[in-house]
Amino acid sequence: MYVAVKGGERAIENAHRLLANVRRGDQSVPEISLDQISEQLGLAVDRVMSEGSLYDRELAALAIKQARGDLIEAIFLVRAFRATLPRFGASEPVETGAMRVRRRVSSTFKDIPGGQILGPTFDYTHRLLDPSLAQGFVPETPATAEASTVPTPRVTDILGRDGLIESSPQAEEGASVGDLTREPLNFPADRDLRLQNLARGDEGFLLAMGYSTQRGYGRNHPFAGEIRFGEVEVEFSAEDVGFAVPLGSIELTECQMVNQFKGSATEAPCFTRGYGLAFGQSERKTMSMALVDRALRARELGEEALAPAQDEEFVMSHSDNVQATGFVEHLKLPHYVDFQSELGLLRKLRKEFTEANAPGVMKEAAE
């Protein structure tokens, strides 16, 4: 055993040296910088920040570089890093209604105050590969126009004024905010924990779950009431300072799904809601999150919960790609002893089988 361990150490060291070399690739090709990743692969950085659950563009870019572009590996690296720093506290909740909007669209109302603002989007592109991007591409200067001073209220706030949509649940006096990085997850989980789980959940998983609700597995008739992306200010009530300290701004995407009605003998029918919020420009993520958030409210809204997307234990236990990849990928680590015992058991079973089925001459298979 001792010899095997030593051999393993040398092999591991050399494998990591080889990895470092392969990561760098052909050294006649210029090395990629963190600024290049942050500026030119910005949506990959946004995803790593969201699912890594850490807003820091530079660290996310470093993680992407170190992971050779494997985003789940990068998310893993970022999660591990955050465990090395102390937590100063929690911010004041961000005010998305005061967002400096870079993009804001509604599929429910054409004429919303502040207007439909497309911003930087892949929507309406033809999805044809563009050979001019292959090398030396210099984009045109963006067009400019007089910026409007009209505020851009959330679409759900406009609907809410007429009572057409349910209002957001308010916190109970003195209620603490659940934090699944601090306390183990118990079911049933409240909406704060569900949203935290979905916000750091795997985009692909949430996309598939959200898609399944559209295809009939927990149908809830969604409309994209509003999707907005832009900058919001962050404030932190620092005890030593004695007031809310501005920390700077972050980019966020918010999605408000508007879904079909609920009502009762005592309450007039109104639209229901699903909510999505994520770091950076993460539209697919927030739309999927909002669909799943709404599906997970089945019990609260008195709906039959039969579909996977309505099962909070199923969704919340499988949404985290770091946990998922850890358990799936651990299968490739040495299981020699486990396997040896399985092998021993199998040989015993086969021997018994042979003996039971060969009433004539006993002839054991060579081992």
Place this chain on the structure above:
Amino acid sequence: MTQNNNQQAQRQAAMAVLAHAEAGEIAARLRALALPAHQDLRAPENGLVMLRGRVGGDGAPFNLGEATVSRAAVRLASGEVGFGYTLGRDGEKARLIALCDALVQSRDFGGAVERDVIGPLREQLMIRRKHAAAETAATKVDFYTMVRGEG
């Protein structure tokens, strides 16, 4: 009390500008001042702040994810204590913000730091924001213009 509130609003407004500037820009502006003696009360330290959102944008708070934050505290020889907090891991920037926060509170330097450091940085920030807003505004859909153009 009102004076206290005024000073607090002034300090917050200064921090809101400084948090958006680069350490190098703040340092370059500070060079215009003959700085008073000062010392680190708390050396720059990196940590995390849990960022919170609200259910539906306006409901009960929930934990969205963390952000890196750097913080520091500086004391002027005259006694004013300044605090610096900023997103990111730039300890030097946190220290410079703390220094500016101390100067803002100082009777002798409050005017100068506003005039030579915070004012110009605020102006730069407003220009950047205005430019971004103008680019964004050009992507606003104008349904009516389209109809008129066809007619």
